[in-house]
Amino acid sequence: MTYPQPTKSSPQPAPRRRPVGPLDDTDPGVHRGVLAADVPHVDVRGARIPALGFGTWQMTGAECARAVEDALELGYRHIDTARMYENEAAVGRALTASGLPRDAIFLASKIWWERADADGVRASVHAMIRDLSVDHLDLCYLHWPNPDVPLRETLEAMRALQEEGAIRHLGVSNFTPTLLDEALRIAPITALQVEYHPFLAQDDLRRLCQRHELALVAYSPLARGNVHGHPRLKAIGERHGKSPEQVTLRWLTQQHHVAAIPKASSRAHRAANLAIFDFELSAEEAQAISELARGERIIDPSFAPEWEQ
Ligand SMILES: NC(=O)c1ccc[n+]([C@@H]2O[C@H](COP(=O)([O-])OP(=O)(O)OC[C@H]3O[C@@H](n4cnc5c(N)ncnc54)[C@H](OP(=O)(O)O)[C@@H]3O)[C@@H](O)[C@H]2O)c1
Numbered sequence: 001m002t003y004p005q006p007t008k009s010s011p012q013p014a015p016r017r018r019p020v021g022p023l024d025d026t027d028p029g030v031h032r033g034v035l036a037a038d039v040p041h042v043d044v045r046g047a048r049i050p051a052l053g054f055g056t057w058q059m060t061g062a063e064c065a066r067a068v069e070d071a072l073e074l075g076y077r078h079i080d081t082a083r084m085y086e087n088e089a090a091v092g093r094a095l096t097a098s099g100l101p102r103d104a105i106f107l108a109s110k111i112w113w114e115r116a117d118a119d120g121v122r123a124s125v126h127a128m129i130r131d132l133s134v135d136h137l138d139l140c141y142l143h144w145p146n147p148d149v150p151l152r153e154t155l156e157a158m159r160a161l162q163e164e165g166a167i168r169h170l171g172v173s174n175f176t177p178t179l180l181d182e183a184l185r186i187a188p189i190t191a192l193q194v195e196y197h198p199f200l201a202q203d204d205l206r207r208l209c210q211r212h213e214l215a216l217v218a219y220s221p222l223a224r225g226n227v228h229g230h231p232r233l234k235a236i237g238e239r240h241g242k243s244p245e246q247v248t249l250r251w252l253t254q255q256h257h258v259a260a261i262p263k264a265s266s267r268a269h270r271a272a273n274l275a276i277f278d279f280e281l282s283a284e285e286a287q288a289i290s291e292l293a294r295g296e297r298i299i300d301p302s303f304a305p306e307w308e309q
Contacts, residue, residue, distance in 0.1 A: 047190045049217070051258070052273065069098055080219075083127070112144075118156070140169070145172075174305065219261055222262050246276050
């Protein structure tokens with residue numbers, strides 16, 4: 001089917017102040033590599049989720065494999081894919097080619113909502129593991145809620161796979177506060193993945209995630225490129241020698257229990273997005289970015305739930 005085109009342990013540790021790598025003079029703010037150890041983690045419910053991950057939507061085949069391999073070389077250790085992206089085999093090739101031990105990588109994938117019935121869940125997870133050439137997923141989300149399948153059926157099927165060792169942690173994506181509340185009453189959810197960027201506030205979901213000690217993983221964290229050149233983000237970035245994209249990713253990952261998974265098809269962008277842990281936004285700057293929220297939801301397909309915010 002066609003997917004619509006357009007839409008930390010607590011408290012947050014102080015950022016490291018030491019320089020994390022050489023700067024490229026021709027592209028201020030871009031740097032060539034970050035030690036994976038310099039990326040903070042969101043530690044929730046026994047999961048250790050790198051706060052900055054690499055999104056792979058709309059990358060397939062050799063281009064995807066090259067991008068993921070390069071991301072791993074740059075220092076990314078959290079890779080986000082999905083059954084629907086049709087790139088799991090490419091991601092798997094990159095994981096193998098990286099030579100990294102499996103437990104060095106936090107690998108997340110998603111079950112497409114049309115396979116939310118118990119048999120669909122089991123078949124999807126087995127297919128993911130096969131295509132990714134791994135023996136388990138670190139995090140498996142239900143990609144979107146499915147109103148035609150009882151949530152209990154989906155989550156209990158995911159829970160059984162967790163008990164069998166195929167999935168380490170359970171997640172849900174594109175859930176409203178009401179649906180997340182319901183999910184939490186059924187199964188031990190570790191992470192919620194939702195659209196979150198300066199133009200779309202997620203206060204209710206953030207509060208819920210904090211109350212239940214879940215990670216909130218921000219997808220489309222750069223508003224699919226729309227943060228580029230925004231005057232306020234640009235002005236704040238200039239104070240720190242960073243781009244609007246870097247300021248946005250720092251704003252997200254400075255928040256309690258929030259991780260972000262930007263996608264970037266160029267190496268320069270991939271490197272820049274990782275070079276965000278050597279500065280810190282002040283409370284005033286973070287507040288000024290939060291005030292940019294204008295209800296701009298980019299990912300809103302026909303099968304989306306009724307959003308509550
Ligand atoms: N759960 C869900 O339903 C769902 C939905 C959407 C997305 N996601 C996940 O979230 C990931 C990220 O979201 P997204 O792909 O929608 O959008 P995004 O990460 O917000 O934005 C990607 C866009 O920003 C550009 N970009 C990246 N870094 C940049 C930089 N440093 N400077 C300037 N431009 C930069 C990219 O350009 P280049 O590509 O040219 O570098 C690309 O055009 C996806 O890949 C996917 O893994 C999940």
